[in-house]
Amino acid sequence: MTIVKITDAEEALSNIKDNSVVAISGFNAATMPEYLIIKLFDLYRRTGHPSGLFIVSDTLPAANNHGLDLVAKSMYDEGDFNFIRGFMLPFLGQSPWLQRLALENRVEAYTWPIGVSVHWFRSKALGLPVITKVGLGTFLDPRQDGIYLNELARERKACRVELIEIKGEEYLMYDCPKPNAALIRGSTADELGNLSMEDEAIYGTVLAITQATKAMPNPGMVVAQVMYVTKAGSIRPKGVHVPGPLIDYIVEAPMEYHTQSASIKYDPRVCGRVTPSNICLQQDGKMDFEKVIARRVTVELVNLLGKVGKPLIVNLGIGIPSTVARIISEEGLGDLIFTTVESGPWGGIALNGDDFGVAIAPFAVIPMPDQFTIYEGGAINATSLGFMQVGPRGDVNPSFLPERLPGPGGFPSIVHGAPRIYFAGAFTAGKRDIRIENGRLVIGRDGDIVKFVKKPYKIAFNAELGLKAGKEVLYITERAVFRLTPEGLLLEEYAPGVDIERDILSKMEFKPQLSRNIRQMEPELFREGKLGLREVALKMLKQ
Incomplete structure (x- = not known):
């Protein structure tokens, strides 16, 4: 009996329901499960489901014309804005099409600092919001603009920030709906679903996203994108980043959807397999x-x-x-x-x-x-x-x-x-x-x-x-x-x-x-x- 199901993308993603809160890992292309993102959107295009998704992330599962940016562009090209109802993303800088969704009030758009976001996933795994001084006196403070990037977000307030006081000191409390599905990424999974990240550029927030999704109440579903599946027990215990019992589905992805960064398909220096003695990159010689x-x-x-x-x-x-x-x-x-x-x-x-x-x-x-x-x-x-x-x-x-x-x-x-x-x-x-x-x-x-x-x-x-x-x-x-x-x-x-x-x-x-x-x-x-x-x-x- 297997703990996790190794399957194709459609079978795994068909379990995501309409109006789900979906957590997706990604610091631009690094740890972004692009294959799962694209296949989820393809599933919606064919069947109309899942629709009305609310996306939360540690940073931004997108780069220009990749991941969620490509999805947002396709939504415009096709004139269909029902796939995503909103998002909380700490960074939109590498995604012009997601910015357009927010600017035109097409979806609810919220933003937090990355530090708040990554701590929130760990806190949400404990059933708690994030309480911090980060953001006080800035646009994030509810006495200024708050976390709302458009009027739709300001009206619906699916995510929120509140000013609170503890022992006479001011803090901000950030919270969002708990994810009931997660799309994450690793390098290799064994037949038990144990996930390693040896060929990734970073670890990101993959484990914390998994923890938040699996936490009570209403534990959610986790789908992991990997490059390889190997035999059970062939990953060293300390090389396992996410234990298999926390993952529901493993999906192998083509290399074109599993790059280390936006322009690097694979470089052993990026993931630490090779550490050259001289790492000075070629200088252009230009004094500017x-x-x-x-x-x-x-x-x-x-x-x-x-x-x-x-x-x-x-x-x-x-x-x-x-x-x-x-x-x-x-x-x-x-x-x-x-x-x-x-x-x-x-x-x-x-x-x-x-x-x-x-x-x-x-x-x-x-x-x-x-x-x-x-x-x-x-x-x-x-x-x-x-x-x-x-x-x-x-x-x-x-x-x-x-x-x-x-x-x-x-x-x-x-x-x-x-x-x-x-x-x-x-x-x-x-x-x-x-x-x-x-x-x-x-x-x-x-x-x-x-x-x-x-x-x-x-x-x-x-x-x-x-x-x-x-x-x-x-x-x-x-x-x-x-x-x-x-x-x-x-x-x-x-x-x-x-x-x-x-x-x-x-x-x-x-x-x-x-x-x-x-x-x-x-x-x-x-x-x-x-x-x-x-x-x-x-x-x-x-x-």
């Missing part, structure tokens, strides 16, 4: 302003290394911050500055874009709930995150615009816990011609979109609360470096070749303070060749 920003962040980390007196643990966000990992590798700092990505990798070189969440040759990978416990508890030394808008007080909007709803991602959870935050991004946005020439910044044409604004569209980092928590906060751009103070932003550095009034102050909607000791950014940041930061770091550590 984005590299200058990443270098300046790295210099700040080296300075912090000298203050702390021991190797650092840092988090790097998407965009320019993820480039910091390449600079750390280029400068030979990998054994002194340990980078982490919110999806779970430690070390290695973090990838960007649709591949964000995956790292080349990490030295460790841990489950996402554990990664965010480390972040929110402040067990890291610093984080570097991107920004879209900065306000006069130092409040930050990382990515929201009226026509763009990417979700908060891990941003609110990370800034809540990190003791030092180095925001990193271009000073302006839009079409621009900004070059590095002869060790100077040359602004041929500046971006026409101002990023330092009087009022950010949405606040995801509350500067006042950050200061109260004793955080050190810098805003690092290619032409200026600001520090957060109780009086607002303080301009401390400017780039060589830049006129402070013309190129900085006139491109801001508010006037920052000017430091009495304002100085030029280090000219070496704007020159070709290594900066020699390893030698600097080792000298600091010996002092």
Whole structure:
């Protein structure tokens, strides 16, 4: 007698009923059960069932034209919006079609920080909501916008966030309906259904999603997508990530629907089967302003290394911050500055874009709930995150615009816990011609979109609360470096070749303070060749 049924996708998915709450794993393409997602939608197209599904996820089971993004696009092409009635997704940035569903009020759309989401799956397995300080004073706070991405969500409130007080302190309580079905993914299952993840880029939240779905009341059904099925007992006990008795159906998927990331089908360096001695990725040799920003962040980390007196643990966000990992590798700092990505990798070189969440040759990978416990508890030394808008007080909007709803991602959870935050991004946005020439910044044409604004569209980092928590906060751009103070932003550095009034102050909607000791950014940041930061770091550590 078998514990789990190894079958085809249609037989397994036919057990999902109309109006089910379906939990789906996925940090973009990593751990996304794309084959099950596509086959579930195909089943609906043929039979009209299951319909009215509510999707919850740890991050985003989609990438551009993959997974749920492809499903949402097909819904538009076919003019049928009955398959999904709503979703709670912490991140929509890699899915333009899911964003469109939300913007046009086609489905209920809710969003939480990734940290809240991954902790919620564990809490829901205990029958509890999540109670946390993450999100206080931001757009997630019900005194501001709350977790609702559109009017349909605001009206129906299937998921909710509430302000509560415990012993005189404010907290937010997040909750959503318990999943009664789950689609997860692993690498291999044995005949007993035991699931291993040896060829996956990350562990994600696969186990916690399973736990939440199987919990009382009304234990749900779990379907797992795998690449291979092997004999019973052939997976080492400690290699089992999800025990077979927690899984109802195993479905083998074609490789085309089981890629490690959006653009990587399989790379042994990503899953840790091979750890090369030299993991520095090929550099394009181009000295541009984005590299200058990443270098300046790295210099700040080296300075912090000298203050702390021991190797650092840092988090790097998407965009320019993820480039910091390449600079750390280029400068030979990998054994002194340990980078982490919110999806779970430690070390290695973090990838960007649709591949964000995956790292080349990490030295460790841990489950996402554990990664965010480390972040929110402040067990890291610093984080570097991107920004879209900065306000006069130092409040930050990382990515929201009226026509763009990417979700908060891990941003609110990370800034809540990190003791030092180095925001990193271009000073302006839009079409621009900004070059590095002869060790100077040359602004041929500046971006026409101002990023330092009087009022950010949405606040995801509350500067006042950050200061109260004793955080050190810098805003690092290619032409200026600001520090957060109780009086607002303080301009401390400017780039060589830049006129402070013309190129900085006139491109801001508010006037920052000017430091009495304002100085030029280090000219070496704007020159070709290594900066020699390893030698600097080792000298600091010996002092």
